[in-house]
Amino acid sequence: MTDLLTYRDDADDVEVPLLGGDVSDGVVRRGGTVRRPRGPHSPAVEAYLLHLEAAGFERAPRFLGVDDDGREVVTFLPGEMGGRPPHAWATDEDLLVQLGEWLRDLHAVSCDVVLPEGVSWPERVQFAEVPDVFDVPDVVGHNDLTVENALFVPAGDDPQGPYRLVGVIDFDMAAPTTRLLDVATSLLYWAPVAPPEARPAVLRGLDAPRRTRILTEAYGLDRAERLALLDVLAQRFARSWYAMRHAAQARGGGWQRMWDDGVGDRIRENEAWFASQRVDFVRALD
Structure with a gap:
């Protein structure tokens, strides 16, 4: 088509x-x-x-x-990306609210996506070592809501902020998923779910459990869904190492560069940190 x-x-x-x-x-x-x-x-x-x-x-x-x-x-969407490394203004908690609302609105119109005849989503890769995060998708999601893929403009005259979200780009990873998995993936970057010492400097002092609560409440997750999100995060971490290795081998290019640069080790480190901090996430989301 x-x-x-x-x-x-x-x-x-x-x-x-x-x-x-x-x-x-x-x-x-x-x-x-x-x-x-x-x-x-x-x-x-x-x-x-x-x-x-x-x-x-x-x-x-x-x-x-x-x-x-x-x-x-x-x-081309105008605006300034959150930064690489992130700008200090990109840590504003109000942006978490805007991102949660954007993701909620995206999913609201993505439950009934019908592809044209002859067009289909690529088959999701399965790994013998770990189960998939979901059995049946409930939406099509963006699946890559990173700091670099979100675009902002100043909300007023001060170039230092506050800022407002004007768009999200790079839908190249869009595919059938679940609402909780797409939210979990977004939180990896925006909470972020990583050891403080492994984060960019402006993110090191952030309270990841608190920020997770802010974004998930803005999205509209109830208590049961917020707590279920923690299982989804754990399952995603378990699968991610195999998924990244597969992408490096099958797709090469930037995927291979990330693997060569040690992304597999960082996934394992983030997974271990999340497991050690899970009780704090439970308190924040309960």
């Missing part, structure tokens, strides 16, 4: 590489658009973006078509 939606350029704009992400190889800005190489997952993701547009969902890129070089074309 999306292969037939051709995007023609009106002007010969200069292409500027966008280098913010770990797996952003080949992603460029051209005028008011962003281009990225397509993969087996692209037709489903593109159909999902069209679904979001038809549903009237704001603060997400619009899929425009496929250019003459075979690349996916989406709208």
